[in-house]
Amino acid sequence: MRDYKWLNEYCLNRFGSAAALESILPQPSSPEELRAISDDRYLSVLSLRIFRAGLKHSLVDAKWPAFEEVFFGFDPEKVVLMGAERLESLMQDARIIRHLGKLKSVPRNAQFILDVRQEKGSFGALIADWPITDIVGLWKFLAKQGSQLGGLSAPRFLRMVGKDTFIPSDDMVAALKAQKIIDKPPTSQKDRVAVQAAFNQWHAESGRPLCQLSVMLAHTVNH
Template structure:
């Protein structure tokens, strides 16, 4: 596995002076903890509906989703019964996907349970250590719905939590670095990826999202 400096220099050769401007900016954990859980729930639901669809299509319908789902109040959505969910299937202003609509209610319940234990879902996410970010992915997948694959990581990226994302380019780079030999899905491979990112972070003091993006720039050219 190459040192961080090699990754950075290789990415710099690829992207030139614009490199730093292409790196995402994570939110501080104190700022993240102050976000309202209604916004967290809205963003989580948006990620669920974006999966497999054009993001612009989903985003264009979001005002209608907000109206149909009580302003994304986790408490109100968690109380929706099956008849209310089925009525949403007649609403042509939203994306009528039965599985994802049911997932929305399940995810509202998950958020309420987290908030009861930790004060808010935002606080729980903010407090989760970045050196075990794959553990947070696992918790979202285990306790939520439609949050497997990269959905959990993309959701975290959307709200500003520092995380890497296993895009095709990042996976290709991890293979090239000898960290994994296939797309990491099992616990052993994900822990190996986490350890690699932790090592690069220790060398550079860069956030995980920077390292992730820089890795993606080391392949495909």
């Protein structure tokens, strides 16, 4: 495994300057900003991520105002009361994407958010306080407790709300393979722990957020 010094120098050579490199790197939200996001907004983004999976994002985004309307602004206390009959009726609404499995995930995730609120005070508190040194643990928690949050949905949702995370995209997986950290996409907990350890080392060496390290690493793959 290469150290951060190599990663930084590689990216500086590729982009030509520190300013050019910084311009393409994401900036995570602070814990205070994450805590300030309301539960209805977390449910909206969570649902948006689920509906985007496997579909053109612009198509889903264009329909999202209609989703906001039919799901009561994603107020979890209202959404959780939506029964099977109500969800079946939404299958006749041409303004939204009519995928029953994904529609059913919305009230289930509303209940998930309410359960977290009861324990933590808000869903934002859970997201804000989870240590980035175990971000794969948060992926696992979201996938296990939430609905339709397996695969890359949990890390992509976290990136969407601003929580610092790496995302095992195809390029990042190729880069991790090149550095002999993993030999296949990190779907097992063992491989995810190995990737987390590598990112923790780069983070300790650089002070950079995981999301920036993730993008830098992906750019070490030649196209």
